[in-house]
Amino acid sequence: MLVFALRRLLQAIPILLGVSLVVFGLVHIAPGNPIDMLMPPEASPEIVAQMKAAYGFDKPLYMQYLLWLLRAVRGDFGLSVFNAAPVWGQLVTALENTFILAILGAALGFALGILTGLIAALYHGRWPDKVASAIATAGVSLPHYWCAIVLVLVFAVFHDWLPAQGMGDDSLPIWQRLDFLVLPVVTLSLIPMGVIGRLVRATVLDILGQDFVGALSAKGLTRWPVLRHIIKNAAPPVLALMGLQFGYLLGGSILVETVFNWPGSGNLLNLAIFRRDIPVLQATILVLATFFVLLNLMVDIAQAAIDPRIRR
Amino acid sequence: MSDATIDTAQRVLPAADAPASPAPGYWKSVSQRLARDPVTIAVSLVLIGILFITIGAPLVTNADPYAGSVLARLKPIGTPGHWLGTDETGRDLWTRLCYGGRLSLLAAVLPVTIALFVGGFLGILAGYSGGWINTAIMRTMDVFYAFPSILLAVAICGMLGNGLTNSILALGVVFIPPMVRVAETVTTQSRNLDFVEAARASGTTTLQIIRHHVLANVLGPILVYATSLISVSIILSAGLSFLGLGVTPPEPEWGLMLNSLRQAIYVQPYVAALPGVMIFVTSMCFNLMSDGLRSAMDVRLNK
Amino acid sequence: MSAAMKLDPRDRGGPAQPLLSVEGLKKYFPVRGGLLNRQVATVQAVDDVSFSVRKGETLGIVGESGCGKSTTARLLMRLMDPDSGSIVFDGDPVGERAGITVNEMRRQMQMVFQDSYTSLNPRMTMAESIAYAPRMHGTPRKEAFDRAETLLAQVGLNPRQYARRYPHELSGGQRQRVNIARALALEPRLVILDEAVAALDKSVEAQVLNLLGDLKSRFNLTYLFISHDLNVVEYMSDRVMVMYLGRVVETGPVEQIYRKPRHPYTRALFASKPTLDPDRRTTEMPLTGDPPNPINPPSGCRFRTRCAFAQAVCAEKPPPLAAPLDGETAEGAPHLVACHLPEAQAAMGVSAHA
Numbered sequence: 001m002l003v004f005a006l007r008r009l010l011q012a013i014p015i016l017l018g019v020s021l022v023v024f025g026l027v028h029i030a031p032g033n034p035i036d037m038l039m040p041p042e043a044s045p046e047i048v049a050q051m052k053a054a055y056g057f058d059k060p061l062y063m064q065y066l067l068w069l070l071r072a073v074r075g076d077f078g079l080s081v082f083n084a085a086p087v088w089g090q091l092v093t094a095l096e097n098t099f100i101l102a103i104l105g106a107a108l109g110f111a112l113g114i115l116t117g118l119i120a121a122l123y124h125g126r127w128p129d130k131v132a133s134a135i136a137t138a139g140v141s142l143p144h145y146w147c148a149i150v151l152v153l154v155f156a157v158f159h160d161w162l163p164a165q166g167m168g169d170d171s172l173p174i175w176q177r178l179d180f181l182v183l184p185v186v187t188l189s190l191i192p193m194g195v196i197g198r199l200v201r202a203t204v205l206d207i208l209g210q211d212f213v214g215a216l217s218a219k220g221l222t223r224w225p226v227l228r229h230i231i232k233n234a235a236p237p238v239l240a241l242m243g244l245q246f247g248y249l250l251g252g253s254i255l256v257e258t259v260f261n262w263p264g265s266g267n268l269l270n271l272a273i274f275r276r277d278i279p280v281l282q283a284t285i286l287v288l289a290t291f292f293v294l295l296n297l298m299v300d301i302a303q304a305a306i307d308p309r310i311r312r
Numbered sequence: 313m314s315d316a317t318i319d320t321a322q323r324v325l326p327a328a329d330a331p332a333s334p335a336p337g338y339w340k341s342v343s344q345r346l347a348r349d350p351v352t353i354a355v356s357l358v359l360i361g362i363l364f365i366t367i368g369a370p371l372v373t374n375a376d377p378y379a380g381s382v383l384a385r386l387k388p389i390g391t392p393g394h395w396l397g398t399d400e401t402g403r404d405l406w407t408r409l410c411y412g413g414r415l416s417l418l419a420a421v422l423p424v425t426i427a428l429f430v431g432g433f434l435g436i437l438a439g440y441s442g443g444w445i446n447t448a449i450m451r452t453m454d455v456f457y458a459f460p461s462i463l464l465a466v467a468i469c470g471m472l473g474n475g476l477t478n479s480i481l482a483l484g485v486v487f488i489p490p491m492v493r494v495a496e497t498v499t500t501q502s503r504n505l506d507f508v509e510a511a512r513a514s515g516t517t518t519l520q521i522i523r524h525h526v527l528a529n530v531l532g533p534i535l536v537y538a539t540s541l542i543s544v545s546i547i548l549s550a551g552l553s554f555l556g557l558g559v560t561p562p563e564p565e566w567g568l569m570l571n572s573l574r575q576a577i578y579v580q581p582y583v584a585a586l587p588g589v590m591i592f593v594t595s596m597c598f599n600l601m602s603d604g605l606r607s608a609m610d611v612r613l614n615k
Numbered sequence: 616m617s618a619a620m621k622l623d624p625r626d627r628g629g630p631a632q633p634l635l636s637v638e639g640l641k642k643y644f645p646v647r648g649g650l651l652n653r654q655v656a657t658v659q660a661v662d663d664v665s666f667s668v669r670k671g672e673t674l675g676i677v678g679e680s681g682c683g684k685s686t687t688a689r690l691l692m693r694l695m696d697p698d699s700g701s702i703v704f705d706g707d708p709v710g711e712r713a714g715i716t717v718n719e720m721r722r723q724m725q726m727v728f729q730d731s732y733t734s735l736n737p738r739m740t741m742a743e744s745i746a747y748a749p750r751m752h753g754t755p756r757k758e759a760f761d762r763a764e765t766l767l768a769q770v771g772l773n774p775r776q777y778a779r780r781y782p783h784e785l786s787g788g789q790r791q792r793v794n795i796a797r798a799l800a801l802e803p804r805l806v807i808l809d810e811a812v813a814a815l816d817k818s819v820e821a822q823v824l825n826l827l828g829d830l831k832s833r834f835n836l837t838y839l840f841i842s843h844d845l846n847v848v849e850y851m852s853d854r855v856m857v858m859y860l861g862r863v864v865e866t867g868p869v870e871q872i873y874r875k876p877r878h879p880y881t882r883a884l885f886a887s888k889p890t891l892d893p894d895r896r897t898t899e900m901p902l903t904g905d906p907p908n909p910i911n912p913p914s915g916c917r918f919r920t921r922c923a924f925a926q927a928v929c930a931e932k933p934p935p936l937a938a939p940l941d942g943e944t945a946e947g948a949p950h951l952v953a954c955h956l957p958e959a960q961a962a963m964g965v966s967a968h969a
Contacts, residue, residue, distance in 0.1 A: 137600070507735050
């Protein structure tokens with residue numbers, strides 16, 4: 001088990017390096033010189049040269065990469081081009097906000113997903129199955145940014161029940177601003193609900209069809225203990241997918257945050273793209289991707305801990 | 313001589329063994345199954361309808377999708393002459409939806425097609441070769457897998473600049489790794505089957521084996537996956553345009569329309585929500601298609 | 616062996632030259648593990664195997680699971696490359712510059728696999744499967760399909776009924792007939808049957824075995840018959856080769872091996888055959904000792920850990936495959952045993968039949 005965990009950890013390192021290469025390379029695929037994005041067009045050549053040296057653009061590419069990487073590992077991503085504030089600080093605040101949304105959205109989505117999936121599987125073939133499956137499929141097919149708009153329509157435009165944007169007054173503690181959380185969290189929960197719902201349905205159906213369930217029932221076990229067995233067997237793949245979905249919520253929140261103007265990492269990414277704020281852009285993508293890799297790693301190890309067949 | 317053998321055979325083998333009529337080909341029976349599934353039929357009809365109004369847009373509307381009159385801004389649904397209302401610059405929404413569908417579908421289907429060919433090729437290559445080629449390809453794909461799809465799409469599109477081509481390129485890159493994975497898994501499985509070994513044992517070349525034995529087994533799962541990928545692609549490509557990273561105004565495109573109508577939700581809420589309905593319906597159709605395709609193929613294989 | 620043996624037009628060396636001659640075949644598989652997935656051990660699947668197959672005979676290869684028989688078959692067909700050793704087909708070394716290529720050998724040597732279902736592409740009809748190899752080698756489509764139908768008839772399946780069927784519509788026995796037809800499509804001279812009847816019901820098995828016999832005399836074939844079923848091997852073979860843990864322990868004419876086995880393992884193998892004869896009651900365990908570990912085989916003679924006669928010399932060097940030490944030889948095919956000890960070879964044990 002330990003060997004497996006260590007081996008996965010070792011495998012993650014080249015992937016992280018690859019990720020950093022891709023993030024670094026992304027900036028350089030942009031048309032035009034990176035320095036042109038940072039400087040106004042009428043800057044004099046001396047100032048341009050100065051900025052080049054300051055940012056290290058005059059050095060060979062691999063040197064730039066190494067310097068950037070070494071600083072990044074220590075959390076030093078430089079200053080934002082837009083507001084000259086340290087990137088790291090902004091990013092951390094934004095990440096905290098996204099984290100709140102992601103955790104709550106995941107919790108709600110998973111709970112609903114398990115419910116719909118179980119109902120669909122246990123009433124397989126009858127109308128609750130069709131309804132629950134339709135809900136789950138809808139969750140996956142709905143464009144969540146559109147759902148956000150529709151929810152805003154219903155709860156903020158037609159009726160003035162919930163706020164449409166933002167996080168509310170920063171001076172108030174979070175639990176007094178819960179109404180700002182409702183709409184974004186519900187929107188975010190839709191896709192995880194759909195995905196988990198479909199997987200739970202498929203997994204539980206698969207287990208129900210296996211012989212050992214029939215054997216358990218034949219032994220005279222009543223409903224509840226059989227259900228416990230089913231859950232124990234269905235848990236590993238579902239838990240793994242949950243981990244993955246949480247990662248997607250963390251890293252892919254940009255659309256929902258844009259609609260609700262929620263000051264999270266997705267919103268920061270959006271602004272950075274339009275402001276051409278390269279340091280913020282690089283930092284955000286790198287941190288989000290790293291999170292995702294580490295999350296996947298933990299999910300793999302957790303799965304191997306539960307299911308010994310996975311450890312090679 | 314052979315007649316005697318046939319007689320022997322008929323004496324030896326019980327008559328009950330002989331089936332009545334030959335079975336149809338594999339793909340033909342898949343389409344037969346598909347044709348019998350009510351959900352697939354319904355979904356196909358809807359998709360054909362959508363294709364018709366988008367590709368055949370001039371046939372269903374004679375308004376200009378780019379022409380708008382400020383006087384006719386944000387008319388509600390049911391206005392005479394604009395049965396679905398108008399947008400924020402006065403353009404007829406029904407027309408914009410129809411023409412917009414062209415770009416939306418193009419932006420969704422092209423990346424998947426790219427991924428199908430490039431990803432399929434890389435996956436089969438990796439699966440059949442094994443060894444260091446496999447490792448090199450799969451590890452490279454792992455690096456791209458490390459990014460959540462939206463993040464990668466936004467990042468690439470953001471850096472390349474907006475526009476339809478960049479959006480297609482970005483999504484293509486995002487979709488290639490999962491396609492490679494599906495293709496590689498199936499190819500590796502087929503490669504180890506006895507009939508592939510038997511083909512190798514009879515001296516067929518690698519290319520012939522791939523063409524006749526591996527490809528047929530791989531094509532099914534890849535197509536099913538590609539169809540489900542289209543449903544994701546519609547949402548992602550519209551999402552990119554929604555963020556301003558894809559199609560640029562004044563081109564009509566569902567995601568872009570959804571964004572530009574956002575300000576209008578306080579004025580004309582129903583009109584503002586319409587483009588999203590198109591995205592949702594199209595995505596749902598492809599999703600259900602993919603499900604139908606999968607069950608049509610699975611049952612046949614498990615028989 | 617049929618008395619009047621016609622010579623194949625592709626024949627190179629006449630009846631005296633063995634059709635297949637294998638020398639020193641070795642195949643080791645690495646076992647990986649540990650932190651960096653390094654090779655930590657090897658499975659010595661096939662270790663220094665040498666034998667020959669004469670034209671027109673059936674050589675049976677027996678042994679328990681894991682003894683290396685299937686690996687040997689795959690090495691012969693070059694589905695895997697051997698680590699060392701040579702294969703000579705009718706006088707021509709295979710895969711070397713001076714001899715014939717692997718592809719040329721494959722035109723003359725074919726194989727029938729054990730699992731009749733996975734041996735056939737589920738999406739190809741029977742006729743397509745049989746005609747596939749000839750078409751890939753350049754035979755025109757019509758001619759290949761005609762030949763496929765002829766072959767179907769020759770293996771006892773009515774082509775009008777079976778040519779356009781799919782594998783899942785046939786029974787195991789019928790599929791195996793198709794596999795045999797497919798093997799014959801390229802007109803090989805040697806057919807390797809790797810546990811070809813193992814998965815079939817007994818009655819079907821009998822039919823297929825008879826078919827194989829018919830085909831052999833009709834097409835002048837040579838067979839390499841691999842099986843773990845001692846009765847079937849006895850029925851089909853002219854000569855038998857016994858393998859244990861990747862090595863050959865005994866080889867000789869079928870009557871001699873079955874009547875008077877010389878190697879302790881061969882005797883134990885026959886003794887473990889269940890019998891209904893009340894006069895032959897099994898009172899002792901045929902084999903003692905732990906089942907062997909193919910990753911860490913015993914040094915010297917691999918059977919020594921389970922051999923009642925084992926002595927110091929058995930651990931020191933592997934016994935060569937040589938003539939029996941009691942000097943008793945029969946005319947015809949040589950009887951070879953891999954054992955150091957005369958007393959082990961001469962021991963009276965239970966023979967294969969009373």
